[in-house]
Amino acid sequence: MAAAQQLGRAGHDVHVYERESRPGGLMRYGIPDFKIEKHYIDRRIEQMQGEGVTFHCGVNVGVDKPVAELLAEHDAVLYCGGSETPRAAGIPGDDLGGVHDAMPYLVQQNRRVGGEPIQSVAWPSHPIIAGGQHVVVVGGGDTASDCVGTAFRQGAVRVTQLDIRPQPPEKEDKLSVWPYWATKMRTSSSQAEGAEREFQVATLEFIGEEGQLTGVKCCEVDEKRKPIPGSEFVIRADLAFIAIGFAGPAKAGVATELDGKMKIVTDNRRSRNVEANDRDYRTSVDRLYAAGDVRRGQSLVVWAIREGRQAARSIDEALMGSSVLPR
Numbered sequence: 220m221a222a223a224q225q226l227g228r229a230g231h232d233v234h235v236y237e238r239e240s241r242p243g244g245l246m247r248y249g250i251p252d253f254k255i256e257k258h259y260i261d262r263r264i265e266q267m268q269g270e271g272v273t274f275h276c277g278v279n280v281g282v283d284k285p286v287a288e289l290l291a292e293h294d295a296v297l298y299c300g301g302s303e304t305p306r307a308a309g310i311p312g313d314d315l316g317g318v319h320d321a322m323p324y325l326v327q328q329n330r331r332v333g334g335e336p337i338q339s340v341a342w343p344s345h346p347i348i349a350g351g352q353h354v355v356v357v358g359g360g361d362t363a364s365d366c367v368g369t370a371f372r373q374g375a376v377r378v379t380q381l382d383i384r385p386q387p388p389e390k391e392d393k394l395s396v397w398p399y400w401a402t403k404m405r406t407s408s409s410q411a412e413g414a415e416r417e418f419q420v421a422t423l424e425f426i427g428e429e430g431q432l433t434g435v436k437c438c439e440v441d442e443k444r445k446p447i448p449g450s451e452f453v454i455r456a457d458l459a460f461i462a463i464g465f466a467g468p469a470k471a472g473v474a475t476e477l478d479g480k481m482k483i484v485t486d487n488r489r490s491r492n493v494e495a496n497d498r499d500y501r502t503s504v505d506r507l508y509a510a511g512d513v514r515r516g517q518s519l520v521v522w523a524i525r526e527g528r529q530a531a532r533s534i535d536e537a538l539m540g541s542s543v544l545p546r
């Protein structure tokens with residue numbers, strides 16, 4: 220959306236193709252309303268439509284419309300498909316009823332709050348509701364925190380968050396880490412609502428009865444994340460969410476087409492992010508650019524906006540010979 224707005228303002232005829240029923244990406248369907256209310260995104264869409272940008276929602280590129288067709292119809296195509304494949308935890312028992320990746324849970328709740336049917340194109344799932352449940356969240360990042368806050372809003376009895384990292388110090392040591400983000404104990408608004416946080420704890424197994432989750436078996440770990448013998452314990456759980464990061468773009472549809480016939484170059488890491496530099500954002504496919512999480516891996520909104528704006532300038536320069544858009 221950041222790229223589309225810049226290119227529209229530079230005078231180009233811009234079309235945004237979006238798989239879901241509404242634009243906004245993870246800001247709409249990943250991050251809960253209690254962190255960002257969606258009217259901010261709606262207002263931006265209205266503004267962009269007023270400026271001449273056309274949105275085509277419900278178009279799953281690579282499935283409903285091949286990338287090759289987009290390239291034939293447009294002078295340049297910018298691929299900003301995100302990085303939404305959940306990292307596989309490989310924890311025994313993760314096939315029990317009640318154990319879920321974070322994304323289907325957060326996406327369906329965002330859709331529910333937005334007045335949409337809970338089924339999305341990417342995340343078809345049955346209703347998951349934490350009301351009256353003992354909930355365990357595995358992971359220590361933003362996605363885990365969003366599961367905690369969502370579970371509380373749905374009326375969970377108890378929410379426990381498991382983090383394999385050591386508990387950070389209360390105060391940062393600025394001199395030793397500057398200019399990097401200082402490690403210190405941070406409590407998100409969701410955690411402040413009453414989450415029980417366990418640090419330096421590994422998740423060993425999801426345990427259950429008759430196919431349904433009843434508890435999470437854990438143990439304490441040392442500084443090298445090695446299990447401490449004899450430290451095992453079980454937390455009661457009816458629901459567990461796995462939020463331990465993301466492993467690159469969705470494999471179906473667009474990635475299959477790009478990997479197959481087009482042989483697009485990826486960064487060769489397990490996640491297979493699309494290879495493009497942060498000067499011109501060009502991929503190995505002629506006139507196809509890439510920006511945001513699909514290029515750099517799951518990251519932050521500010522990075523997605525910055526990359527989108529810089530990619531817009533690169534495309535404008537390629538099409539017009541020069542550009543007044545900022546870098």
Ligand SMILES: Cc1cc2nc3c(=O)[nH]c(=O)nc-3n(C[C@H](O)[C@H](O)[C@H](O)COP(=O)(O)OP(=O)(O)OC[C@H]3O[C@@H](n4cnc5c(N)ncnc54)[C@H](O)[C@@H]3O)c2cc1C
Pocket residue numbers: 236237238239242243244245246249250254278279280281299300301302303325361362365469472473510511512513517518519520521523
């Ligand atoms: C739960 C969660 C919480 C987060 N919290 C924060 C936070 O607090 N602060 C922060 O800065 N960042 C946060 N992030 C990260 C942030 O949301 C992302 O870094 C950012 O949204 C990336 O933007 P993007 O445009 O690259 O990709 P996305 O936002 O993922 O957008 C990609 C879009 O492409 C669409 N798409 C994908 N494939 C196709 C296709 N084949 N055809 C058509 N459309 C397609 C998707 O539907 C989506 O709309 C969070 C992420 C998650 C998952």
